[in-house]
Amino acid sequence: MRPADSIAIIINPAARSVRATQQVEKVRAMAQGATLLLTQAAGDARRLARDLAHSGCPVVVAAGGDGTVNEVVAGLLESTAPTPPTLGLLPLGTMNVFALELGLPVRQLDACWHHILSGPTREIDAWQAGNHPFVQMAGVGLDANVIQLTSWQSKKKWGPLSYVLSLARVLDQPAGQLRLSVDHGPWLDGTTALFGNGRFYGGPFPVFPNARPDDGLIDILLVHGHGPATFCKLLADVLTRSTDDHQESVTRLQGRHVRIEAPAPVPCEIDGELGDHSPLVITRHDRRLRVIA
Ligand SMILES: [Mg+2]
Known part of the structure; x- marks a missing residue:
């Protein structure tokens, strides 16, 4: 005790x-x-x-x-x-x-x-997106745009629905472009990149069903398309827990060091809060975190 x-x-x-x-x-x-x-x-x-x-x-x-x-x-x-x-x-x-x-x-x-x-306690990895640490998730592109667009007033008035309203607006705009390189590997193009220290992302959604918060690796989902069709396909994959690597709309990766660049600055969210913009680097924090869990 x-x-x-x-x-x-x-x-x-x-x-x-x-x-x-x-x-x-x-x-x-x-x-x-x-x-x-x-x-x-x-x-x-x-x-x-x-x-x-x-x-x-x-x-x-x-x-x-x-x-x-x-x-x-x-x-x-x-x-x-x-x-x-x-x-x-x-x-x-x-x-x-x-x-x-x-x-x-x-x-x-x-x-x-x-x-x-x-x-009991356990040790887990902590990560850093630019200057901002995170323990559960980070995202560059779509989800950060949604968070950026959702005002405090809208959240107060509409609750979780406020994010859905923002999402509809973001999906209606042209997609931003970004590229990322994992562990100094080749550049890969996409519109949004999601990063998971654990399985769940943005709610009880197992976007990264195989992620472990203590394996020293960050799980990555790079989205290539944009618009309602891509998003619905992505949502369906998440809800059916599909992790098929050969889908054309997404690429799944794992790594220790991720570099993200974009022609125009793209916002990043960390654990649901707005953080830095691209260009940025995602790396493991040099300290781990001991949690009661
Ligand atoms: Mg991990």
């Missing part, structure tokens, strides 16, 4: 809503003895995680969605602490793909807390 007073919880009360307040109160009641730290603005979770690492805190819990996890991970990775804290998760966000990947009971907060107190 890990004593609750050895655990610090970084909680992101996403929107200033009644629901967010209720979530904070629920966590406070459940996690008695633990230190609760509330974020107020973007960047807070990262700074708090880094400070906790430097102060020798053994367990840091990211309470929020994938965006909060990404910030906490970034803070842990950039600390110079010889033994960075172990990461725990309390999935509270709209998107909890990383928690899903780790097999956590994402809809049962009490069970997740119990797991933080007594669950």
Whole structure:
């Protein structure tokens, strides 16, 4: 058992809503003895995680969605602490793909807390897209364009549907072109490149059914086409868990070092948040992450 007073919880009360307040109160009641730290603005979770690492805190819990996890991970990775804290998760966000990947009971907060107190740990790879670390996914092209186009107001008004509305707009525009090179190999052309540290991408969708977050390799899906037809084919492949390498619309690859270039800058998303633009390099972080999972 890990004593609750050895655990610090970084909680992101996403929107200033009644629901967010209720979530904070629920966590406070459940996690008695633990230190609760509330974020107020973007960047807070990262700074708090880094400070906790430097102060020798053994367990840091990211309470929020994938965006909060990404910030906490970034803070842990950039600390110079010889033994960075172990990461725990309390999935509270709209998107909890990383928690899903780790097999956590994402809809049962009490069970997740119990797991933080007594669950086993494992080491996983962390990756870097340009200057931004990620633990679950990154994408250059279509999905980053969708995220870029989806405003906070639209998310608040339409929920997950806001992404579908943005997707329809992106698919209607001409495709951007990019090219990538894996482990200094030949250049391959495409319109979108998706990167997976684990199986799930953008939700409970096993885009990378064979990916392992601890094998030192990033799984890559390079999409060649664009438009609704390509997207529907891609979606069908994902839903039927097809990993046929000989489809003409996609190329599947694995590697340690990926270079991406494009004639015009293409946006990149990391764990569902906007990151850098192309050109950029995706490489394994020199530190691994210890997680309770
Ligand atoms: Mg891997």
